[in-house]
Amino acid sequence: MDRRSFLIAAAGGLAPAPQVITVRGPVAASALGFTLAHEHLFSNFGEPPQEPGRYEEPALLAAVVPYARSVRDLGCSTIVDGTAAFFGRQPRLLRRISELTGLNILTNTGYYGAANDQYVPAHALQESADQISARWLAEFRDGIAGTGIRPGFLKIGVDPGPLSPTDRKLISAAALTHLQSGLPIAVHTGESSESALEQLSVLKSHGVAPKAWIWIHANKVTGLSSLKAAADAGAWISLDGLDPDTMPRHLELARQLKEWGRLRQVLLSHDGNSFRAGGRRPMRPYSTLFTHFLPLLRQAGFSKEEIRWLTVDNPASAYSISVSIF
Numbered sequence: 001m002d003r004r005s006f007l008i009a010a011a012g013g014l015a016p017a018p019q020v021i022t023v024r025g026p027v028a029a030s031a032l033g034f035t036l037a038h039e040h041l042f043s044n045f046g047e048p049p050q051e052p053g054r055y056e057e058p059a060l061l062a063a064v065v066p067y068a069r070s071v072r073d074l075g076c077s078t079i080v081d082g083t084a085a086f087f088g089r090q091p092r093l094l095r096r097i098s099e100l101t102g103l104n105i106l107t108n109t110g111y112y113g114a115a116n117d118q119y120v121p122a123h124a125l126q127e128s129a130d131q132i133s134a135r136w137l138a139e140f141r142d143g144i145a146g147t148g149i150r151p152g153f154l155k156i157g158v159d160p161g162p163l164s165p166t167d168r169k170l171i172s173a174a175a176l177t178h179l180q181s182g183l184p185i186a187v188h189t190g191e192s193s194e195s196a197l198e199q200l201s202v203l204k205s206h207g208v209a210p211k212a213w214i215w216i217h218a219n220k221v222t223g224l225s226s227l228k229a230a231a232d233a234g235a236w237i238s239l240d241g242l243d244p245d246t247m248p249r250h251l252e253l254a255r256q257l258k259e260w261g262r263l264r265q266v267l268l269s270h271d272g273n274s275f276r277a278g279g280r281r282p283m284r285p286y287s288t289l290f291t292h293f294l295p296l297l298r299q300a301g302f303s304k305e306e307i308r309w310l311t312v313d314n315p316a317s318a319y320s321i322s323v324s325i326f
């Protein structure tokens with residue numbers, strides 16, 4: 001039981017139903033339905049830093065809305081958008097797309113320290129973890145940049161290898177923010193096993209439990225020991241680079257996690273992008289899960305219930321607002 005549930009139980013009350021914060025406001029986690037746990041409706045990744053993201057809006061909407069509708073028609077009802085501040089986050093456009101498609105969409109707060117800190121704003125290089133956390137908490141309380149749209153999770157990025165001082169500070173700031181807000185901490189970590197375990201130890205030093213942490217791009221991990229260690233500790237494992245070429249590896253990892261009894265902690269997604277770099281790069285689809293991977297999972301003997309965990313129940317728990325302490 002987490003501290004909040006304990007306090008509520010101790011007070012003799014009933015715990016309120018878990019909630020998720022979407023760009024159109026909080027919804028019950030149980031209402032999310034089929035969720036893609038890590039995608040990008042659009043981004044300016046690879047372009048110079050900018051916040052908020054600036055786009056040719058008619059071109060963006062003309063590309064993204066019909067595609068997002070087609071994914072909704074395949075059975076998707078919620079998309080977690082990982083486009084971070086300074087590489088194209090634009091909550092107002094996400095809300096517009098949510099209204100036009102009926103999809104639930106989550107946006108984020110936090111800073112992306114991968115890609116050699118090029119998307120970390122200058123102030124964050126100077127400020128303490130507490131000062132950075134205060135900025136993110138302000139977005140959580142008041143909404144992002146006057147839009148009134150609140151983030152549903154923390155999106156952090158770290159470079160490969162041992163945590164740099166800046167990346168370590170960002171993880172500390174995320175821990176401090178989590179303790180005050182209950183926002184889940186999704187970290188672009190990729191193949192860096194070393195950093196994954198180091199992040200968990202930084203979180204622990206702040207009293208934050210691994211179940212608050214989502215290992216983004218865990219599908220890129222090369223060895224399995226850190227994946228097992230993170231899963232055994234209670235972390236969320238995001239297998240999010242799905243496309244027809246990567247499916248065999250995703251299936252292998254899903255089987256492995258099932259064998260370890262950790263399927264309840266696995267998230268599936270594409271890391272797709274329906275409008276890359278202002279529409280100047282080819283889009284990356286986020287439909288393979290529906291068209292190819294679900295049939296493959298069924299063929300491989302994954303039960304209806306297990307598939308529901310991966311696509312509905314797990315993302316609803318991972319992205320619920322809840323303070324997880326040791």
Ligand SMILES: [Zn+2]
Binds near residue numbers: 040271
């Ligand atoms: Zn991504």
